[in-house]
Amino acid sequence: MIRILLAEDDAAMRTYLSRALENAGYEVVSVDRGTAALPFLEQQKFDLLLSDIVMPEMDGIELAQRCAEVSPATKVIFITGFAAVTLKASREAPQAKVLSKPFHLKDLVLEVQRVFGQPSQASI
Template sequence: MIRILLAEDDDSMREYLARALERTGYGVKAVNSGMSALVELERDSFDLLLTDIVMPELDGIELAQRAGTMHPSMRVMFITGFAAVTLQNGAMPPEAKVLSKPFHLRDLVMEVDRMFEMGSAADL
């Protein structure tokens, strides 16, 4: 089972995304901050870091940079309402995907499926 670490500080968005990904067959560990995500990355490994960019304490870009050092083969996808600003920032991991809010759950699952060459987005 593909394991996803979801870092999202908005409670309702985090729960919504986690449920949708779990329904389509992904294993999801959801945390409410970048710092909490780092703790999880020290304990365990994941196939995908799915993170909001704008979070208190530790933003998603810095989280992704640290995660890449800890787990170089882990993939990264950003979810954000600030995509235009993000795309101008040269600090993003080169292989990272960016999904701009608002988005449909089908779009999120389709992008995750593409990253792992699977096909569950039609279920949403």
């Protein structure tokens, strides 16, 4: 089963995304900030880091850079509501996908499936 570490500071969005991914068959661990995500990345194996870019204490880009150091096999998808931040993310973490808010949950699940080469079966 694909394991996803979700870093999202907005509680409602974190719950919403976690539920959608779990309903699609993924195992999800969610945290409210990048600094909370780091110990998980250091101690457990995750297939995907799904991170908001704008968060307190440590932004998603820095988190992705640290992830690349401690867990280089972990893929990264960013989520953001800020267009300018999308451009910065593309430059600083070029291997990462970026989903701009608002997006439909089906789009999120389809993007995760694409990242792992899974057949499309999103039914949200």
